[in-house]
Amino acid sequence: xxxxxxxxxxxxxxxxxxxxxxxxxxxxxxxxxxxxxxxxxxxxxxxxxxxxxxxxxxxxxxxxxxxxxxxxxxxxxxxxxxxxxxxxxxxxxxxxxxxxxxxxxxxxxxxxxxxxxxxxxxxxxxxxxxxxxxxxxxxxxxxxxxxxxxxxxxxxxxxxxxxxxxxxxxxxxxxxxxxxxxxxxxxxxxxxxxxxxxxxxxxxxxxxxxxxxxxxxxxxxxxxxxxxxxxxxxxxxxxxxxxxxxxxxxxxxxxxx
Amino acid sequence: xxxxxxxxxxxxxxxxxxxxxxxxxxxxxxxxxxxxxxxxxxxxxxxxxxxxxxxxxxxxxxxxxxxxxxxxxxxxxxxxxxxxxxxxxxxxxxxxxxxxxxxxxxxxxxxxxxxxxxxxxxxxxxxxxxxxxxxxxxxxxxxxxxxxxxxxxxxxxxxxxxxxxxxxxxxxxxxxxxxxxxxxxxxxxxxxxxxxxxxxxxxxxxxxxxxxxxxxxxxxxxxxxxxxxxxxxxxxxxxxxxxxxxxxxxxxxxxxxxxxxxxxxxxxxxxxxxxxxxxxxxxx
Numbered sequence: 001x002x003x004x005x006x007x008x009x010x011x012x013x014x015x016x017x018x019x020x021x022x023x024x025x026x027x028x029x030x031x032x033x034x035x036x037x038x039x040x041x042x043x044x045x046x047x048x049x050x051x052x053x054x055x056x057x058x059x060x061x062x063x064x065x066x067x068x069x070x071x072x073x074x075x076x077x078x079x080x081x082x083x084x085x086x087x088x089x090x091x092x093x094x095x096x097x098x099x100x101x102x103x104x105x106x107x108x109x110x111x112x113x114x115x116x117x118x119x120x121x122x123x124x125x126x127x128x129x130x131x132x133x134x135x136x137x138x139x140x141x142x143x144x145x146x147x148x149x150x151x152x153x154x155x156x157x158x159x160x161x162x163x164x165x166x167x168x169x170x171x172x173x174x175x176x177x178x179x180x181x182x183x184x185x186x187x188x189x190x191x192x193x194x195x196x197x198x199x200x201x202x203x204x205x206x207x208x209x210x211x212x213x214x215x216x217x218x219x220x221x222x223x224x225x226x227x228x229x230x231x232x233x234x235x236x237x238x239x240x241x242x243x244x245x246x247x248x249x250x251x252x253x254x255x256x257x
Numbered sequence: 258x259x260x261x262x263x264x265x266x267x268x269x270x271x272x273x274x275x276x277x278x279x280x281x282x283x284x285x286x287x288x289x290x291x292x293x294x295x296x297x298x299x300x301x302x303x304x305x306x307x308x309x310x311x312x313x314x315x316x317x318x319x320x321x322x323x324x325x326x327x328x329x330x331x332x333x334x335x336x337x338x339x340x341x342x343x344x345x346x347x348x349x350x351x352x353x354x355x356x357x358x359x360x361x362x363x364x365x366x367x368x369x370x371x372x373x374x375x376x377x378x379x380x381x382x383x384x385x386x387x388x389x390x391x392x393x394x395x396x397x398x399x400x401x402x403x404x405x406x407x408x409x410x411x412x413x414x415x416x417x418x419x420x421x422x423x424x425x426x427x428x429x430x431x432x433x434x435x436x437x438x439x440x441x442x443x444x445x446x447x448x449x450x451x452x453x454x455x456x457x458x459x460x461x462x463x464x465x466x467x468x469x470x471x472x473x474x475x476x477x478x479x480x481x482x483x484x485x486x487x488x489x490x491x492x493x494x495x496x497x498x499x500x501x502x503x504x505x506x507x508x509x510x511x512x513x514x515x516x517x518x519x520x521x522x523x524x525x526x527x528x529x530x531x532x533x534x535x536x537x538x539x540x541x
C-alpha cells in the first residue's frame with residue numbers, strides 16, 4: 001500500500017511546489033503584468049469554465065485533433081503497408097517522403113491559410129500533414145521488420161499475399177505503429193492549437209490568440225492550463241489504447257513463462 | 258511401413274487433384290516425394306553461391322525419412338525448395354509426379370523456431386485457424402480440426418492461451434498441431450526438436466511417430482541429431498558438406514513400435530547410428 005501511494009504523494013508535492021514558485025514569482029512582479037499570480041489564473045479559469053464559447057472552442061480543438069489523427073492513421077498505415085511491401089513503390093516514394101519528413105507543419109501554414117482560409121479544414125489539413133509522415137515511416141519500418149519465418153510460415157500454408165499482409169504483416173507492424181501514434185497524439189493537439197493561434201482556425205488556439213490580443217493574461221494562462229491537462233489526457237488515452245491493442249507484445253505481457 | 262491404411266482423417270485441402278492413394282502406391286514406381294538432381298544457387302555470376310549441388314532421393318508414402326548432415330550443409334535451403342518457398346535452380350522436386358512450383362496444398366511445414374513461426378498476437382486456437390481461413394471450411398469442421406489437432410498433441414487445455422505463455426516444448430507442439438489441423442499428407446519438419454530440452458525432445462519424437470501412425474502421414478524430418486534420425490526414421494538420407502550432396506541413404510531396420518528405452522538399447526541401434534556417424538565424420 002505504502003509503495004503505491006508514495007509516487008502520487010511526490011507528484012502532488014511537485015505540483016504544489018511549482019504552483020508556489022509561480023505564485024511567489026508573479027507576486028514579486030518579475031515579469032510585470034505579463035505573468036498574473038496562480039490564484040488569479042485559477043479564479044479566471046473557474047469563470048471561463050462556465051462560458052459556452054469555451055466549451056465550443058474545446059470541442060473544436062478535440063474534434064479537429066482526433067479526426068485528423070484518425071485520418072492520418074488510416075492513410076499513414078495504408079501508405080506504409082504499400083511502401084513497405086513493394087520495392088518499386090518504395091523507390092518511387094522514399095526520396096519524397098524523406099524530404100518531407102523534417103518539414104514542420106508550421107512552414108506549410110501560410111500556404112494552407114491562403115488556400116483554405118482560417119477554417120477547420122485548414123487546421124485539419126495541417127494536423128494530418130504533421131502526423132502522416134511519422135506514421136508512414138514507422139509502418140514501413142514495421143513491415144520490413146516482420147519476421148521472415150512468420151512470412152514463410154504463412155506462405156508455406158498457401159496463404160495469399162493480401163491475406164499475409166492483413167493477418168501477419170500488419171499485426172507484426174503494430175508495435176511500430178503504436179509508437180508512432182503515441183508520438184502523434186500529443187503532436188496533433190499541438191498543431192491544432194498552433195493552427196488556431198497563428199492561422200485563425202477554430203478552437204482553443206484562437207481563444208488564446210484573442211485573450212493575448214485583448215491583453216487578458218489571466219484568461220490566456222487559464223487556457224494554457226486547460227491545454228496542459230488535455231495533453232495529459234491525450235497521452236494517457238493513447239497509452240491505454242496501446243496497452244490494450246499490444247497486450248501480447250513483450251513490453252506489455254502480464255504473464256511471463 | 259507396411260500396407261497403407263485408410264487415413265484416420267479425411268484429406269480435404271482441395272486445390273489438389275490428387276485422389277486418395279490406393280494401397281499399391283507403396284510398391285508403385287512413383288514415390289510420394291521425388292527429389293531429382295535438385296540444385297540451388299543463390300546470386301549469379303562471380304558472386305554466385307551454390308548451396309545444393311545435386312540432390313537425389315525419394316520418400317515413399319507413409320514413410321518417415323530423416324535428413325542428417327553437418328551443420329550449414331543447406332538442409333534448410335532444401336526444405337524451402339521442397340515447400341515451394343524458393344524455386345530450385347535446376348533439377349526438380351515433385352509430389353506424385355507433379356513438379357513443386359509453389360507451396361503444395363498437401364504439405365505442411367514445421368519450423369525449428371516455434372517462437373518466430375507462431376504469431377504472438379494470436380491465441381493457440383487462433384494460431385491453428387490462421388492458415389485454415391483461406392480454405393473456407395464450415396465452422397463446425399474448423400472447430401473439429403482444431404479440437405482434434407490439439408487433442409493429438411495433448412494441448413486441449415491450452416487453446417485460449419497465448420504461445421508465449423507456454424513452455425518451449427508446448428509451443429513446438431502448438432506448431433505441430435497447426436500443421437495437423439491443416440490436414441497435410443506430407444509433413445516436413447526443420448530441426449523441430451532442436452530448441453527444447455532432452456526430455457521434451459523424447460516426448461516430441463514419440464509424438465512424431467504417433468502422428469505417422471494415427472494420421473498415416475508421410476514425414477520428412479531434417480535434424481542434426483544422428484540418434485534422433487535413426488530412432489525416428491525408416492530411412493536416413495546422409496548429406497555431405499557443401500555444396501550438399503547425398504552421401505548415402507541408410508535403411509533403418511529397427512522393429513516397430515519404437516520405444517525410447519528399448520529401441521535405443523538395441524545393438525542394431527548402435528550399429529546404425531555408428532554407420533551414419535562414420536559417414537558424416539569421414540573426411541571428404
